Amino acid sequence: MNKILYFDCLGGLSGDMTLGALVDLGVDKDILIGELDKLGVEGFCLDINKKRKDGISATDVYVHIDENLVYPKRNLNDIINIINDSSISVRAKEISKSIFILVAECEAKVHGQPIEDIFFHEIGALDSMVDIIGASICIDLLDIDKIYASPIHLGTGFIECANGIIPIPAPATMEVLRDVPVYQTNIKTELVTPTGAAIIKTIAEDFISMPKMTIRKIGYGSGKKKLPIKNLLRVFIGEEVVN
Numbered sequence: 001m002n003k004i005l006y007f008d009c010l011g012g013l014s015g016d017m018t019l020g021a022l023v024d025l026g027v028d029k030d031i032l033i034g035e036l037d038k039l040g041v042e043g044f045c046l047d048i049n050k051k052r053k054d055g056i057s058a059t060d061v062y063v064h065i066d067e068n069l070v071y072p073k074r075n076l077n078d079i080i081n082i083i084n085d086s087s088i089s090v091r092a093k094e095i096s097k098s099i100f101i102l103v104a105e106c107e108a109k110v111h112g113q114p115i116e117d118i119f120f121h122e123i124g125a126l127d128s129m130v131d132i133i134g135a136s137i138c139i140d141l142l143d144i145d146k147i148y149a150s151p152i153h154l155g156t157g158f159i160e161c162a163n164g165i166i167p168i169p170a171p172a173t174m175e176v177l178r179d180v181p182v183y184q185t186n187i188k189t190e191l192v193t194p195t196g197a198a199i200i201k202t203i204a205e206d207f208i209s210m211p212k213m214t215i216r217k218i219g220y221g222s223g224k225k226k227l228p229i230k231n232l233l234r235v236f237i238g239e240e241v242v243n
Contacts, residue, residue: 001239004213005142007149007200008234012223015131015195016061017233021221022138023048024059025237035137036130038087043069044126046134051222054230058220061134063127071126075118076104079129088137095136095203103198106175128195135199146240148211149204151181155191173197181207189225212241 007013007021023029029048036046047062072078083096108115139147154177157168168190169177176197215238223231 001242002145003143004211004236004238004240005139005144005147006210006213006236006238007147007204008210008236009150009152009192009200010234011153011227011230011232012191012225013152013196013200013233014193014223015128015135015199016063017221017223018196018199019131019134019138019221020048020059020061021219021233021235022135022142023061024219024221025142025217025235026219027138027141031141032134032137035088035092036134039082039129039133040086041082041126041129042066043071044130046130053220053222053232056220056230056232058222058232060222061131063130065126076100076115082129083133088133089140092133092136092140095139096133099132099136099198099202102176102202103172103194106194106198107172110171110175131195132199139203142237144237147203147205149200149207150209151183151207152177152197152200153187153191154182154184155187155189156184157188159190170194176201185229187227187229189227210236212243213238214241 023032033046043066045064047064049060050057051060079100080097083093104115104118108118111118154169158165159168169192172194173192176194180201215236217237219235221233225231
């Protein structure tokens with residue numbers, strides 16, 4: 001019987017929310033941290049805690065970055081080399097690399113540059129690296145057969161970034177979510193980050209209503225925002241129900 005992981009993407013989707021939700025399903029945080037140490041990358045530590053978010057118990061993940069260090073400017077090839085040179089599992093490596101390739105391709109298209117010339121914060125920032133590789137490690141540890149997600153709830157409005165004022169969803173987020181079912185409900189903030197979008201686009205087989213399944217575990221990943229809706233990512237693990 002197939003083991004299903006389902007992402008209920010109603011209240012936001014980011015790298016840290018994804019990582020928090022997967023840990024909340026039962027991934028041992030000490031094992032996760034130990035696996036991330038295998039990357040051989042310095043300058044970060046993970047703060048993983050249970051918290052009440054809008055009245056619901058959830059796992060909050062915060063990546064602390066050592067601001068006293070000077071970090072190298074990284075492109076896709078640099079990050080692929082970090083992953084390949086590490087001793088994390090083969091499956092976690094393959095998932096991580098697929099996510100980074102998707103982000104890099106979409107950023108290159110948005111900026112009109114060759115992929116090898118892309119040096120940008122979403123793929124080079126240490127916290128995004130930890131979120132993407134950490135989520136890939138969790139997927140491998142959970143030993144899932146099938147992964148699905150709900151249609152993606154997008155925010156609206158504008159946000160300031162390094163390139164000035166841009167529309168929400170960010171152009172890179174929309175490029176990642178090409179061919180994915182999405183919708184808006186006039187929530188005026190960024191609900192979905194490029195990192196969160198790339199993770200779910202890579203790992204999900206389809207974007208559908210919850211399939212027939214017997215639910216065994218429920219997890220919540222906490223967002224950092226105060227919204228009119230609950231800024232939570234909810235995930236389910238269960239067995240597929242076959243008629």
